[in-house]
Amino acid sequence: DTGVSQDPRHKITKRGQNVTFRCDPISEHNRLYWYRQTLGQGPEFLTYFQNEAQLEKSRLLSDRFSAERPKGSFSTLEIQRTEQGDSAMYLCASSLTSGRAGTDTQYFGPGTRLTVL
Amino acid sequence: AQSVAQPEDQVNVAEGNPLTVKCTYSVSGNPYLFWYVQYPNRGLQFLLKYITGDNLVKGSYGFEAEFNKSQTSFHLKKPSALVSDSALYFCAVRVPLTGGGNKLTFGTGTQLKVEL
Numbered sequence A: 001d002t003g004v005s006q007d008p009r010h011k012i013t014k015r016g017q018n019v020t021f022r023c024d025p026i027s028e029h030n031r032l033y034w035y036r037q038t039l040g041q042g043p044e045f046l047t048y049f050q051n052e053a054q055l056e057k058s059r060l061l062s063d064r065f066s067a068e069r070p071k072g073s074f075s076t077l078e079i080q081r082t083e084q085g086d087s088a089m090y091l092c093a094s095s096l097t098s099g100r101a102g103t104d105t106q107y108f109g110p111g112t113r114l115t116v117l
Numbered sequence B: 001a002q003s004v005a006q007p008e009d010q011v012n013v014a015e016g017n018p019l020t021v022k023c024t025y026s027v028s029g030n031p032y033l034f035w036y037v038q039y040p041n042r043g044l045q046f047l048l049k050y051i052t053g054d055n056l057v058k059g060s061y062g063f064e065a066e067f068n069k070s071q072t073s074f075h076l077k078k079p080s081a082l083v084s085d086s087a088l089y090f091c092a093v094r095v096p097l098t099g100g101g102n103k104l105t106f107g108t109g110t111q112l113k114v115e116l
Helices: none
Strands: A005-007 A010-013 A019-024 A031-037 A044-050 A053-057 A065-068 A075-079 A088-095 A112-116 B003-005 B010-014 B019-021 B024-026 B033-038 B044-050 B056-058 B064-068 B073-078 B087-096 B102-106 B110-115
Touching: A005 A088, A010 A019, A019 A088, A019 A112, A031 A075, A044 A065, A044 B102, A075 A088, B003 B087, B003 B102, B010 B019, B019 B110, B024 B073, B033 B064, B033 B073, B044 B056, B044 B064, B073 B087
Parallel strands: A010 A112, B010 B110
Antiparallel strands: A005 A019, A019 A075, A031 A044, A031 A088, A044 A053, A065 A075, A088 A112, B003 B024, B019 B073, B033 B044, B033 B087, B056 B064, B064 B073, B087 B102, B087 B110
8 A cells, every 4th residue: 555645746836837837646545636735724525436427526626726536546647837825735635435324534645835925 | 514623723732742743623513633743844744633533543653633522622642752843733624626626725834843
């Protein structure tokens, strides 16, 4: 079990540039989640996938954000035309559907820290 | 709306002493509650969860949590703190999503500092 991995770990970009982050979930986990965490706050939900289908998006996810999970394995999160307010830690988590609804545990990756200058 | 609150921004405890990190919840229906720990510049590590059953839940690294329905609390505890337990602790509640998934709604976190 190699855990959830994310790449890159750090990204510094200039305002207006596009950035893309990658998340590799735990093998065979069918659910994948993206969260955003700003300094001094708990993570906030952005979006989630069940296999390759994106089933829900938060209102936090503006039109500049897009996420994909093309084959139900890894996922990418792209931010277009970055703004300074996008600076945050972007966390990915994965889980495996359990027999009882709502009981699956989400395992988090190390995160990608984005700094927009 | 489902939410959790962590009333203490920081908790200080001496190594070897018992520790408690507090969490209260506001949930309609049965609460599914979680504790995670975050070390600097790292992601969140799962400690334990309460779904149903025994009110005392045992988790990783010697941590346990007590679910109290009448007080709507889910406090994290450890009988004997270690300096290496110093980290940021988050309480979370699950919120159902479309398609059977669940998002976690987190508290604001409690910084635990264990001193020699």
